[in-house]
Amino acid sequence: xxxxxxxxxxxxxxxxxxxxxxLFVLLALALTAAAEAIGSYQISLGVGAITLFPIxxxxxxxxxxxxxxxxxxxxxxxxxxxxxVEAGVLLLGVRLAFVVxxxxxVLEQASAALLLQELGHLFGTVVLSLPLAVLLxxxxxxxxxxxxxxxxxxxxxxxxxxxxxxxxxxxxxxxYIFGSVVGALYVTLLASFLAGTGWLDPLALAMGTxxxxxxxxxxxxxxxxxxxxxxxxxxxxxxxxxxxxxxxxGLYVGMFVAxxxxxxxxxxxxxxxxxxxxxxxxxxxxxxGETVRIRPLIAILLVLVAMVVSNVVHTGGLQPRSLLGFAxxxxxxxxxxxxxxxxxxxxxAGTSVLAILLTSPISPVxxxxxxxxxxxxxxxxxxxxxxxxxxSTGKDVPALKRIGWRIVPVGLTSFAASFLISALIxxxxx
Numbered sequence: 496x497x498x499x500x501x502x503x504x505x506x507x508x509x510x511x512x513x514x515x516x517x518l519f520v521l522l523a524l525a526l527t528a529a530a531e532a533i534g535s536y537q538i539s540l541g542v543g544a545i546t547l548f549p550i551x552x553x554x555x556x557x558x559x560x561x562x563x564x565x566x567x568x569x570x571x572x573x574x575x576x577x578x579x580v581e582a583g584v585l586l587l588g589v590r591l592a593f594v595v596x597x598x599x600x601v602l603e604q605a606s607a608a609l610l611l612q613e614l615g616h617l618f619g620t621v622v623l624s625l626p627l628a629v630l631l632x633x634x635x636x637x638x639x640x641x642x643x644x645x646x647x648x649x650x651x652x653x654x655x656x657x658x659x660x661x662x663x664x665x666x667x668x669x670x671y672i673f674g675s676v677v678g679a680l681y682v683t684l685l686a687s688f689l690a691g692t693g694w695l696d697p698l699a700l701a702m703g704t705x706x707x708x709x710x711x712x713x714x715x716x717x718x719x720x721x722x723x724x725x726x727x728x729x730x731x732x733x734x735x736x737x738x739x740x741x742x743x744x745g746l747y748v749g750m751f752v753a754x755x756x757x758x759x760x761x762x763x764x765x766x767x768x769x770x771x772x773x774x775x776x777x778x779x780x781x782x783x784g785e786t787v788r789i790r791p792l793i794a795i796l797l798v799l800v801a802m803v804v805s806n807v808v809h810t811g812g813l814q815p816r817s818l819l820g821f822a823x824x825x826x827x828x829x830x831x832x833x834x835x836x837x838x839x840x841x842x843x844a845g846t847s848v849l850a851i852l853l854t855s856p857i858s859p860v861x862x863x864x865x866x867x868x869x870x871x872x873x874x875x876x877x878x879x880x881x882x883x884x885x886x887s888t889g890k891d892v893p894a895l896k897r898i899g900w901r902i903v904p905v906g907l908t909s910f911a912a913s914f915l916i917s918a919l920i921x922x923x924x925x
C-alpha cells in the first residue's frame with residue numbers, strides 16, 4: 496500500500512508538468528499562427544525599408560507574454576522553452592542543409608569569403624565595442640562582453656581563463672542575456688533595411704548573418720531571402736554555411752585569438768590602470784520553480800507540430816507533400832542525434848553533413864528529397880523558433896536590469912559591427 500501511495504505521489508508532479516507543458520505548447524501554437532496571420536509589413540525609410548516579417552511578430556508576441564505579470568509564465572516553462580529553441584534550430588538546420596547540398600557549386604565560389612568571416616566578427620566585437628565599453632567604465636567585464644557576441648562556448652573560455660566569479664565572466668553573462676533578448680530582432684531589422692537599400696549583395700548580407708547564433712541567422716537570413724525570392728535558396732545556403740563555419744572556427748578563434756587580444760587591448764586602452772566598473776554588479780538570477788524536463792524526441796515532435804501549423808497558415812493550406820518533407824527533416828535530426836551518441840560529433844554538424852550528402856550532386860536521391868521539402872517555407876519554419884525564444888525571455892529581464900544600461904550601447908555596437916563588417920568583407924571578396 497505504501498509503495499502504491501509513493502508511486503502515486505511521485506506521478507502527480509509529472510502529470511502536472513506534462514499538463515503545464517501541453518498548455519504552454521498550445522499557447523506557442525496560437526502565437527505562431529497569429530504571427531503568420533499578421534503577415535509582413537514594410538516601413539519605408541527613404542533610401543531603404545524595414546520589413547516586419549512574421550518571425551519578428553512571433554518574437555515580440557512571445558516576449559510580451561513572457562514578460563507580463565498578470566498571469567506569469569512559470570520560470571520552469573521558460574527554461575524548457577530554450578530546449579525547444581535548440582530542437583527547432585536543429586530542424587531548421589536540416590532544412591537549410593538540404594539547400595546547401597544543392598547549392599554546393601555556388602558555395603565553392605564563395606569559399607574564401609566564408610573562411611574570412613571570423614575577421615569580421617573579431618574586428619566588430621573587439622576593435623569597435625571594447626573601446627566603447629572602456630569609455631562607459633564597464634571595468635574588466637568589458638573584456639568578457641566584447642571578445643565575441645558571447646554564445647554558450649564563451650562561458651567555458653572565460654571561466655577557464657579568468658574564473659567563474661570574475662568580472663570578465665559577468666561581462667559574458669551580460670552580453671549573453673542582451674543577445675538572447677534582443678539579438679535576433681536587432682540583426683533582423685538591420686538585415687531587412689540593408690537588403691532594401693540594395694547597397695550590398697544579398698549573398699554578402701547572408702554571410703554576415705552567420706554570427707554563430709542559430710536564431711539570429713535564421714531570422715535575419717529569412718528576412719533577406721524574402722526580399723530576394725529569386726535567390727532565396729542561395730541566400731539561406733550561404734547563411735547556413737557561414738553560421739556553421741563561425742560555430743566551428745569561433746571556438747578556436749575566441750580561445751586563442753579574440754580573448755587574449757581583448758585582454759591586451761583593454762590593458763592598452765586603460766594603460767594598465769584599474770578602472771572600477773560603474774555598472775551594477777552582475778549576478779546570476781535566482782531561478783525558482785520546477786524545471787520542466789523535455790526529452791529530445793518529445794522536443795522535436797512538439798516543435799515539428801508548431802512548424803507544420805506555421806507552414807499551413809503561411810501557405811494558406813496543408814499540402815500533403817509537405818508532411819513527407821517534415822518527416823524527412825525529423826528523421827535526419829534523429830539520425831544526427833544517434834550519430835552524436837556513437838561518435839561524439841556535435842548534433843548540428845552530424846545533421847548538417849547527412850542532409851548535405853542527401854542533396855549533393857553525387858546523391859542519387861537528391862531530386863526526390865528536394866521535391867518533398869519544396870513546399871516547406873523556410874521563413875515559416877523560423878517563426879515558431881522565434882516564438883519559443885520570445886517565451887523564454889522573461890526569466891532574463893531581472894538579470895538584464897542588474898547589468899545596467901551600459902550593456903545596451905555596447906551590445907548594439909557589437910552585434911551591428913560583427914554583422915556589417917563580415918558583410919563588407921564578403922562584399923569585397925565576392
